[in-house]
Amino acid sequence: MGKLSTQSASHRWLTAFVDWIKPEEATREAICKQAEEIRDRIGAKASRDGLVVRSMPWSGSFAKKTGLRRHMRGDHEVEGQDVDLAFVISPQTSEGEDIESLLDRFERYARASYPNTRRNPTKSSVRLDFKGTKLSYDLVPMLAVEGDDEAQVLLRRDGERRRTSVQRHIDFVKRRTDRSNELKGRVKFNEGVRLVKWLREIRQSRSQILDDVPTMLIDLLCAKAFDLHGVDETYTETLSRWFGRIAHLVGTRKRVDFSDFGDPAGHADGGLWSVLDPVNPANNVVPPAWGNLQLQELAGWFEDARDGMARVIAADTAGDEGEDREELAALFGNALVDHGGAP
Structure with a gap:
């Protein structure tokens, strides 16, 4: 053939x-702008709360340009995009913070920054759902790895601590x-x-x-x-x-x-x-x-x-x-x- x-x-x-x-190019630009605002607000609250935010790298499907702006719900396609926002934190103890305490903190930061926006916890993040724009942002706290600026530890509610690198x-x-x-x-x-x-x-x-x-x-x-x-x-x-x-x-x-x-x-x-x-x-x-x-x-x-x-x-x-x-x-x-x- x-x-x-x-x-x-x-x-x-x-x-x-x-x-x-x-995602349309105009939507990508709007996402980048809103993501920077979220980073600024959440990062500032984390810093005032005593956390050392080492970096806030782009991550996930949006950054890889493999994401979808529409999804299937049953037999219907619906608008909606999920964007991951990583917050890489310096560990404050030899063991590093546990995920429950970090997610509690980030839920508090999100509630103070966006009181009228729905928040949902996931296994490793706090999700902010912006209904008006049909966008969701996952706030993902991660632990920095000493000696490797492009490595992080992803924490999960089941206790797993997984070394990764969003940049790689x-x-x-x-x-x-x-x-x-x-x-x-x-x-x-x-x-x-x-x-x-x-x-x-x-x-x-x-x-x-x-x-x-x-x-x-x-x-x-x-x-x-x-x-x-x-x-x-x-x-x-x-x-x-x-x-x-x-x-x-x-x-x-x-x-x-x-x-x-x-x-x-x-x-x-x-x-x-x-x-x-x-x-x-x-x-x-x-x-x-x-x-x-x-x-x-x-x-x-x-x-x-x-x-x-x-x-x-x-x-x-x-x-x-x-x-x-x-x-x-x-x-x-x-x-x-x-x-x-x-x-």
Whole structure:
């Protein structure tokens, strides 16, 4: 089978759709402005409360340019973006602060700074929900690591203390996006990640088993697929290859690791399947509670997506835009038909 044209229906529709699910440039500028205001207010209160705020780096999907500005809630897509704001604190004791006390402090800072804004605690943050702008900001207190300005300790309510680096996670994605920019065509690594995240949203909304597949897991599976296959000139062919590779990785429980920041060979596997954090290979990003049932369903998601993209390619080759549209809607929901430029 020959290469698909960049004028193929599916590529045109996927290109328009990824532009619809990603943040608009004007929205990014507004987020940056509001985020700086939140940092200033919360950081000032933390300093007055005796905390030493070492840095407030950008983090998360917004900084990686892999985030979505829309999400699925049941059968409906809704506006809304989540933005992580890290506050890296100097430990005040040899053990470092516990997460409960830090979250209590940051909830107090948020309440004083934004008394009319809803606040919700999470496992590692305090979330501020700005209804008017449909934006949420996660205030994430982290502990600084002496001797490494780009390392932090992320604290969780279950007592876990995980060494990480928000800067290196961003660099990990940026390296691959930059490599894809050097290749011919419109397809970019980070935009491919957005489309896979949307597929996750569709499948989670229909699942009775998997309702919280970690974003980091999606990022790393896409990164491994990119490292092995790169990107093609069309989103259709790129996703076909990626879905096939990810289905194989999950289905065979093949270990996934990376050497961007060091050799992971010395780190042992854990659980039924290991997908190792490139910044800290001691961290397996596969949820420890997952068993065979969850892994079988995840593999099934990507096997179905692989097979669906094969049918899309066949419809493209045959020039059957009606079949093309139906297959893409089965994968990405009716939102693709409504907002992806499909007739």
